[in-house]
Amino acid sequence: MALMTQIRQRSRAIAEDSEDSYFEKLGSNSRTRFLRHVILCAVGAIMLYPLLWMLASSFKPSSEVFADLSLWPSEWDLTNYTEGWNALNHPFHLYLWNSFVVVALTIVGNLASCSLAAYAFARMQFFGKKPLFALMLGTLMLPGHVLLIPQYVIFNLLGWMNTYLPLVVPNFLATNAFFIFLMVQFMRALPSELDDAARIDGCGPFRTFFRVILPLCVPALATTAIFTFISTWNEFFGPLLYLTDSALYTVPLALRQFMDSEGQSAWGPMFAMSVVSLAPIIGFFIAGQKYLIKGIATTGLK
Amino acid sequence: MSTSVAPSATAAPTPAAARGSGAPGRGTPRRRNEKAAYLFLLPWFVGLLFTLIPFGASLYLAFTDYNLINNPNWIGFENFQEMLTDEDLLQALKVTGIYTFVGVPLSLLAALGVALALNKGIKGLRYYRAVYYLPSLLGGSVAIVMLWRYIFGNEGIVNAVLGVFGIDGPSWVSDPQYALSVLISLHVWTFGSPMVIFLAGLRQIPIMYYEAASIDGASRWRQFVSITMPLLSPILFFNLVLALIGSLQTFTQGYILSGGTGGPSGSTLFYNLYLYIEGFQRFDMGYASALAWLLLVIVAMFTAANFLMSRFWVFYDN
Numbered sequence: 025m026a027l028m029t030q031i032r033q034r035s036r037a038i039a040e041d042s043e044d045s046y047f048e049k050l051g052s053n054s055r056t057r058f059l060r061h062v063i064l065c066a067v068g069a070i071m072l073y074p075l076l077w078m079l080a081s082s083f084k085p086s087s088e089v090f091a092d093l094s095l096w097p098s099e100w101d102l103t104n105y106t107e108g109w110n111a112l113n114h115p116f117h118l119y120l121w122n123s124f125v126v127v128a129l130t131i132v133g134n135l136a137s138c139s140l141a142a143y144a145f146a147r148m149q150f151f152g153k154k155p156l157f158a159l160m161l162g163t164l165m166l167p168g169h170v171l172l173i174p175q176y177v178i179f180n181l182l183g184w185m186n187t188y189l190p191l192v193v194p195n196f197l198a199t200n201a202f203f204i205f206l207m208v209q210f211m212r213a214l215p216s217e218l219d220d221a222a223r224i225d226g227c228g229p230f231r232t233f234f235r236v237i238l239p240l241c242v243p244a245l246a247t248t249a250i251f252t253f254i255s256t257w258n259e260f261f262g263p264l265l266y267l268t269d270s271a272l273y274t275v276p277l278a279l280r281q282f283m284d285s286e287g288q289s290a291w292g293p294m295f296a297m298s299v300v301s302l303a304p305i306i307g308f309f310i311a312g313q314k315y316l317i318k319g320i321a322t323t324g325l326k
Numbered sequence: 327m328s329t330s331v332a333p334s335a336t337a338a339p340t341p342a343a344a345r346g347s348g349a350p351g352r353g354t355p356r357r358r359n360e361k362a363a364y365l366f367l368l369p370w371f372v373g374l375l376f377t378l379i380p381f382g383a384s385l386y387l388a389f390t391d392y393n394l395i396n397n398p399n400w401i402g403f404e405n406f407q408e409m410l411t412d413e414d415l416l417q418a419l420k421v422t423g424i425y426t427f428v429g430v431p432l433s434l435l436a437a438l439g440v441a442l443a444l445n446k447g448i449k450g451l452r453y454y455r456a457v458y459y460l461p462s463l464l465g466g467s468v469a470i471v472m473l474w475r476y477i478f479g480n481e482g483i484v485n486a487v488l489g490v491f492g493i494d495g496p497s498w499v500s501d502p503q504y505a506l507s508v509l510i511s512l513h514v515w516t517f518g519s520p521m522v523i524f525l526a527g528l529r530q531i532p533i534m535y536y537e538a539a540s541i542d543g544a545s546r547w548r549q550f551v552s553i554t555m556p557l558l559s560p561i562l563f564f565n566l567v568l569a570l571i572g573s574l575q576t577f578t579q580g581y582i583l584s585g586g587t588g589g590p591s592g593s594t595l596f597y598n599l600y601l602y603i604e605g606f607q608r609f610d611m612g613y614a615s616a617l618a619w620l621l622l623v624i625v626a627m628f629t630a631a632n633f634l635m636s637r638f639w640v641f642y643d644n
Contacts (some may be wrong), residue, residue: 060443067440068457071515075464077483078473093486141370160370163377165624169573169598170618173387173611174380177394197373204370217378229362258467260578265606276468282586283472291476298469309463313456315521316463 075302082299086292105300108293112281113270116297119278126188126263126274127256133195134203134252135245141198142207143233147219164201176265190266191259195252203248206319210244211237247319250312254305275301387615394609405616415617417592418600421580423504425596426573429513434565437517441524442554455525458518465516471582478508499583502591509579509594520565527561528554556641563640566628567632574625577602597621 075093082104084097109116144150145157179190198204216239221231238245260276267273270281279301282294309316364371388405390398409415444454464470476483478498485495498504531554539549580588580596588595588603601621605614 028589057446059449060446060448062449064440064443064454068454069463072457074473074477074483075461077477093483137369137373140366140368144363144366148359148363150360150364153363156367159374163374164378166570167571167622169575169601170384170620170622171377171380172384172601173381173605175376175616176606177611178380178384180394194373194376196369197376198370199373199376229359229366233366251476254463255466258464260466260468261602264581279468279472280582283475283582286384294472298473301469302464302467305463305467306460307455309460315461317455 065167078295079299082292082296084292087172087236104292104296108282108296108300111290111293111297112278114273114278114301116278118271119273119275122272123257123274126191127253129151129188129192130195130256131249131252133192133197134200134248137196137198138200138248139238139241139245140233141212142204143237145204145216146208146211147237148229160201160204163199164205172265179266184266186269186272191262200252203252206248207241207244210241214240242299243315243318246312247315250315251310251319253308257305265315338530346641353587371571384615384618387612388619389616390612391610392615394611398612401612405613406620408613409616409620414592414595414600416597418588418597421588421593421595422574422576422597424506425510425513425576426570429510430566430569430573432510433514433517434562434569435521436514437521437565438562441515441521441528442550444521444525445528455522459522460518462516462518465512468578468582471512471579474508474512475583478511500590502593505583505590505593509576509583512579513573520569523561523565524558525559531557538613538631560642563632563636567629570628570632571625574621574628 044136073095077093080095080097081092082162083100084092084104085099085101086104088098112119141160145153145160161189175190179185182189218236218240219232227235258276259274260280263274263277267277270278273281277296279297282297284289362488387398389400389402391401391404392398440458442450448454476482480497480500484498489493489595496504498508535550535553535557539553544552575598576596577598580599581602583616584590584594584599588599597617598621601617603612604610604617
């Protein structure tokens with residue numbers, strides 16, 4: 025037994041290590057390796073510097089922000105946050121809540137509608153499957169702005185201006201072909217015996233989908249949820265078009281208002297609220313890095 | 327791209343087997359399955375209408391003078407004739423073109439370079455990858471564009487750094503000569519997502535190719551040219567197509583940096599920003615639809631040219 029656990033631990037250690045040591049054989053001598061680390065660290069530091077600087081500046085008193093390169097405030101000051109929170113027409117938690125509502129509904133819509141469509145394309149036989157699948161891939165390549173004006177007109181006629189419906193409803197209609205594609209790729213890789221076994225046990229297609237296939241697709245669903253979260257949280261154009269009432273603004277629209285009233289003193293609160301707006305993305309990134317990296321490697325999503 | 331995703335024909339259940347497990351009275355299971363498949367696709371079918379109808383409608387509107395209030399009048403090719411003498415359009419094409427043809431190669435080069443460096447059995451790969459990838463998730467956000475606007479401002483930190491070396495930097499954001507380069511630098515900053523795709527592609531190259539090559543005495547450079555580049559070329563092609571399509575549709579960056587105007591002096595007037603101004607500020611929706619179709623044609627032409635040229639430099643291993 026002891027030997028078995030030892031072997032298992034060893035093999036796990038190898039599996040974890042293999043990512044780092046894959047090309048170790050070709051690795052060069054220790055000096056070039058050290059140099060490579062130095063360069064990679066320097067590039068990484070330059071890339072992270074603006075973010076860290078913004079974080080530090082959000083705690084600096086406004087008089088200190090300008091052209092101060094340091095990443096450590098001389099004194100930690102929270103006034104930028106309290107000021108920024110109440111600087112706009114509405115307190116900032118309203119905008120956070122609005123964004124949360126839009127993001128949550130968009131995620132639910134994408135997961136539900138795209139997984140249904142993906143299941144049909146990946147694991148069912150029906151008349152017209154090939155041309156419909158090709159059509160789906162075609163919409164994936166279609167630049168969204170071509171549809172923009174008629175969609176705006178339609179939403180206007182439906183009386184959906186100044187509601188979240190134009191932002192949310194299309195996601196319940198599987199209009200995001202990227203996620204269908206991602207899930208199709210994932211579902212195809214599952215063994216087809218699963219469906220056969222479920223059918224022999226008396227499952228219809230719906231029960232097979234909900235009880236057998238969907239639980240196995242959790243990684244693909246997680247990838248979809250995280251990508252949807254990040255792109256919807258950042259989304260600026262849609263809200264800019266459809267939301268004019270400032271009580272409905274999402275976080276990006278609210279942030280833009282700091283720019284309109286741009287005086288020297290507004291930078292501090294603006295940075296503070298920028299940090300607040302980016303924090304959820306960074307949190308999701310840290311929590312879901314595995315799914316993000318996998319997802320982007322299979323579909324090339326941003 | 328489409329060849330790699332062609333539906334694999336999973337064997338349909340034979341009629342005999344299907345009949346054996348059929349429920350009585352509701353048609354054959356095969357039939358039931360077909361119906362079920364259409365039910366699964368129902369949301370997608372409705373969504374398809376939301377795509378196809380606007381697609382056709384925008385082509386129609388491109389030949390009208392629609393302005394959201396009055397009914398559209400058919401004006402033939404007038405919108406397209408107007409384009410020929412539209413200097414703002416020329417500027418928008420110029421800005422988007424420079425942004426694309428400078429920004430995309432720079433960011434792909436950075437992505438490839440860092441991916442190659444990270445693929446040499448480096449310790450702490452996942453931390454490096456995380457640090458380089460994070461910016462690409464943030465690059466499209468309003469907060470980051472506003473940060474860039476500040477960093478490259480007259481009294482921003484770029485000029486503070488230059489000041490240390492005694493250089494008196496220009497006011498990047500408000501100088502028409504430099505404003506676009508601020509956004510190109512932001513584009514390069516987000517090289518992390520193509521980098522992750524490159525890394526995944528580099529992993530697919532069997533290590534024995536390199537072993538065989540080094541036994542044969544091939545130099546590092548020779549290995550790169552003869553092994554890495556050919557086997558990575560499909561990935562490079564994929565990244566190039568994606569980056570071109572994405573870059574031609576840039577909007578938020580130009581809008582935020584210029585406060586929605588595309589200024590200073592039209593130096594950040596991206597194509598989609600111009601389309602937005604025509605359609606939703608001047609409400610010339612007919613002209614904006616024509617602009618949208620012109621961009622569609624441009625994107626399609628670039629993509630087609632990419633696919634045509636790919637025959638000469640993309641290597642497929644099968």
